[in-house]
Amino acid sequence: xGHQISRRTLLRTTGGIAVAGALGSALSAxxxxxxxxxxSSDLTMIWWGSDDRHAAYKKALATFQKKNSKIKIxxxxxxxxGYFDKFNTxxxxxxxxxxxxxxxxxxxxxxxxxxxxxxxxxxxxxLDLTGFSKTLLAAGTVDxxxxxxxxxxxxNQLTVNRSGLEKLGLxxxxxxxxxxxxxxxxxxxxxxxxxxxxxxxxxxxSTLQCFEVxxxxxxxxxxxxxxxxxxxxxxxxxEWWEFWADMRKANASPPxxxxxxxHNDLTKNAVVIGKALFSFDSGIYGAGGSITDAQLDFxxxxxxxxxxxxxxxxxxxxxxxxxxxxxxKVADSVKIMSFFAQDETAIKDMQLLRGIPPTEKARNLIAxxxxxxxxxxxxxxxxxxxxxxxxxxxxxxxxxxPQGADQIWDLLFQSNxxxxxxxxxxxxxLGEFFDQAEGALGG
Amino acid sequence: xxxxxxxxxxxxxxxxxxxxxQRERDRMRRRLARRRxxxxxxxxxxxxWFVGLFGLTIYPMLDSLYLSFTNFDLLTPAQxxxxxxxxxxxxxxxxxxxxxHATLLYVVVSVPLKLALALGVAMLLNRDLRGIGLYRxxxxxxxxxxxxxxxxxxxxxxxxxxxLFNDFLAWFGIKGQDWISSPDTAxxxxxxxAVWQFGTPMVIFLAGLKQLPKDVFEAAxxxxxxxxxxxxxxxxxxxxxxxxxxxxxxxxxxxxTFTPAFVISNGSGGPxxxxxxxxxxxxxxxxxxxxxxxxxxxxxxxxxxxxGFTAVNFIASRxxxxxxx
Numbered sequence: 001x002g003h004q005i006s007r008r009t010l011l012r013t014t015g016g017i018a019v020a021g022a023l024g025s026a027l028s029a030x031x032x033x034x035x036x037x038x039x040s041s042d043l044t045m046i047w048w049g050s051d052d053r054h055a056a057y058k059k060a061l062a063t064f065q066k067k068n069s070k071i072k073i074x075x076x077x078x079x080x081x082g083y084f085d086k087f088n089t090x091x092x093x094x095x096x097x098x099x100x101x102x103x104x105x106x107x108x109x110x111x112x113x114x115x116x117x118x119x120x121x122x123x124x125x126x127l128d129l130t131g132f133s134k135t136l137l138a139a140g141t142v143d144x145x146x147x148x149x150x151x152x153x154x155x156n157q158l159t160v161n162r163s164g165l166e167k168l169g170l171x172x173x174x175x176x177x178x179x180x181x182x183x184x185x186x187x188x189x190x191x192x193x194x195x196x197x198x199x200x201x202x203x204x205x206s207t208l209q210c211f212e213v214x215x216x217x218x219x220x221x222x223x224x225x226x227x228x229x230x231x232x233x234x235x236x237x238x239e240w241w242e243f244w245a246d247m248r249k250a251n252a253s254p255p256x257x258x259x260x261x262x263h264n265d266l267t268k269n270a271v272v273i274g275k276a277l278f279s280f281d282s283g284i285y286g287a288g289g290s291i292t293d294a295q296l297d298f299x300x301x302x303x304x305x306x307x308x309x310x311x312x313x314x315x316x317x318x319x320x321x322x323x324x325x326x327x328x329k330v331a332d333s334v335k336i337m338s339f340f341a342q343d344e345t346a347i348k349d350m351q352l353l354r355g356i357p358p359t360e361k362a363r364n365l366i367a368x369x370x371x372x373x374x375x376x377x378x379x380x381x382x383x384x385x386x387x388x389x390x391x392x393x394x395x396x397x398x399x400x401x402p403q404g405a406d407q408i409w410d411l412l413f414q415s416n417x418x419x420x421x422x423x424x425x426x427x428x429x430l431g432e433f434f435d436q437a438e439g440a441l442g443g
Numbered sequence: 444x445x446x447x448x449x450x451x452x453x454x455x456x457x458x459x460x461x462x463x464x465q466r467e468r469d470r471m472r473r474r475l476a477r478r479r480x481x482x483x484x485x486x487x488x489x490x491x492w493f494v495g496l497f498g499l500t501i502y503p504m505l506d507s508l509y510l511s512f513t514n515f516d517l518l519t520p521a522q523x524x525x526x527x528x529x530x531x532x533x534x535x536x537x538x539x540x541x542x543x544h545a546t547l548l549y550v551v552v553s554v555p556l557k558l559a560l561a562l563g564v565a566m567l568l569n570r571d572l573r574g575i576g577l578y579r580x581x582x583x584x585x586x587x588x589x590x591x592x593x594x595x596x597x598x599x600x601x602x603x604x605x606x607l608f609n610d611f612l613a614w615f616g617i618k619g620q621d622w623i624s625s626p627d628t629a630x631x632x633x634x635x636x637a638v639w640q641f642g643t644p645m646v647i648f649l650a651g652l653k654q655l656p657k658d659v660f661e662a663a664x665x666x667x668x669x670x671x672x673x674x675x676x677x678x679x680x681x682x683x684x685x686x687x688x689x690x691x692x693x694x695x696x697x698x699x700t701f702t703p704a705f706v707i708s709n710g711s712g713g714p715x716x717x718x719x720x721x722x723x724x725x726x727x728x729x730x731x732x733x734x735x736x737x738x739x740x741x742x743x744x745x746x747x748x749x750x751g752f753t754a755v756n757f758i759a760s761r762x763x764x765x766x767x768x
Binding site (some may be wrong): 081082084085088089091092110113114115256257258260261263264265268273403404406407410414417418421423432436439 | 516517518519535537603604605620621623624625626709710711713714715716730731732733735
């Protein structure tokens with residue numbers, strides 16, 4: 001404890017020196033001025049995304065500042081790579097941003113560590129969440145408290161290069177399709193393209209949009225409700241990996257070198273580079289340069305075709321806006337969250353850039369301005385949301401991923417790759433996966 | 444010749460002082476003695492250095508030593524766990540061993556290749572050709588660029604599935620593969636990148652070669668020694684102090700390699716941890732997985748390993764490094 005204090009004191013001292021230095025140079029830079037407005041009074045906001053998203057945020061924030069001239073916002077944005085590394089370092093160094101775009105996959109960890117500010121007390125006052133459904137707000141709710149406002153609906157879907165399919169004389173599968181249907185059409189793609197294009201990118205190591213849905217179809221979850229264990233059995237994972245081993249063997253999915261190259265790099269995704277027509281990575285829509293001339297379409301993650309299969313798809317919250325606990329401007333941050341949730345210009349500016357808008361009102365507002373592909377995207381999300389809403393056998397929405405979750409996702413990816421490269425048998429890798437996953441969750 | 448000259452200079456300086464020198468020195472001594480009482484101000488001038496040493500080196504090091512015995516996630520206070528981090532590392536962390544394996548392979552393969560190439564090119568550049576300065580600069584250039592993220596990105600493009608390297612192989616009818624995303628070859632692309640940056644040891648070798656006494660070579664040539672014999676019997680033995688210096692520095696450098704591995708694998712250390720160099724794993728643990736205590740323990744193990752390697756180098760050097768005294 002004493003140690004902790006001394007660290008903080010030191011950081012504050014060095015921080016002070018840095019600020020003094022910065023101030024010194026700022027003052028000398030504008031000597032003769034009436035004293036620059038202190039930069040420390042700005043509200044800092046950070047987000048990650050594509051250039052389109054950056055532009056949209058800036059446009060919306062400009063509107064916000066016109067109406068709230070007292071709140072000065074300093075915007076910092078980047079790609080996803082390194083975003084949370086930097087955030088962690090800032091938090092540890094005592095220079096946390098006030099407001100940030102948060103990942104639904106990480107919100108629980110940060111909330112439980114006391115990094116984020118609970119915002120329940122603002123709801124209905126300065127935070128207007130009219131039109132947000134309970135299931136949607138669950139994405140930002142950790143242990144009963146709200147830590148972030150979802151920006152949109154996230155669904156588990158496949159992105160399909162529809163014009164590529166049509167070129168091969170194949171039809172887009174029906175939305176009520178199964179894993180067996182996926183295999184069949186993926187094989188057809190390989191055959192019809194003369195062995196040039198594989199069907200679907202390798203989903204054996206893909207977590208959120210893919211294996212989690214499969215496990216839920218089996219009545220199992222990815223993480224146990226308390227987040228301390230895995231929620232699925234080795235048998236389920238084995239069946240999953242066998243399915244994908246089969247897919248690779250049948251050339252329905254590309255060889256591991258292609259899968260591996262796409263790790264953390266959307267521009268190398270099999271669909272983006274034209275080596276497959278179906279992808280589980282929804283991020284490729286809008287990110288891939290070489291598929292922009294293709295007509296894309298969207299499909300729900302396939303359903304289980306065994307007896308007793310349940311609805312496995314679910315709806316989550318896109319990205320979130322969260323305030324940090326250390327911030328002195330939580331009230332101002334909440335105003336901005338409310339602005340993004342309800343303001344018409346903000347909704348129109350953001351379009352689908354943070355997911356499909358969370359409220360009916362917002363969806364109607366942007367409907368007319370959507371591109372044809374955006375429209376298909378919204379339609380598919382609506383379809384999934386409705387089907388999930390009606391399903392009687394669906395498990396409740398997944399709990400927010402616990403600490404260590406991203407290590408386990410990475411482990412799943414690497415394990416599938418080890419099997420695909422022929423470095424490990426499925427049986428051997430299965431044992432290693434469960435050993436290491438338990439270690440990551442326990443530690 | 445040059446060494447002899449230097450010796451003379453040294454001797455001159457060490458020669459007994461003339462009376463006037465002696466007087467000058469005494470005056471200095473008295474002046475210093477006078478000031479000894481209120482002599483705080485030299486320390487004021489040294490203060491920035493002390494702040495740097497204690498604030499940015501010694502304190503963080505001791506702090507990380509302390510943290511290596513704790514569970515510290517950067518965001519909540521550290522908890523003392525004793526030797527847990529260290530025992531977990533050796534007994535319970537397969538990725539740690541993957542990273543040790545990748546790093547050792549990287550060091551053992553890249554350092555000798557890099558030094559051999561550096562020496563070879565230094566020999567070629569150790570002549571009086573027209574425009575030799577230009578050639579030297581050209582060969583040194585990769586080292587200037589080497590640490591840059593941009594080069595690692597270029598490397599990724601060159602050795603990727605549809606990269607330049609495969610285009611080159613295609614001229615010979617060889618069908619390449621994706622070198623960077625295959626676990627069997629990914630590390631070797633990193634090694635190649637390291638070897639390509641041979642400029643720094645090359646410059647040092649070149650400086651060493653310039654110091655070698657020409658008359659010895661002339662005598663050997665007259666006695667009928669072939670260039671190969673001259674290289675192994677004269678150049679290399681005379682150069683051993685330089686070789687030693689380069690070996691030590693390059694091994695330390697190689698152990699610490701981070702940027703290329705981080706950039707080329709997109710920060711993942713993949714495929715299958717084949718490019719998970721130790722520093723990259725350390726960084727991942729600390730900043731991505733928020734296990735700063737564990738990362739500190741990793742850092743201390745690396746520190747000890749590098750210290751160990753360096754010590755072994757120094758001990759072994761007694762048997763193969765020749766100084767001309």
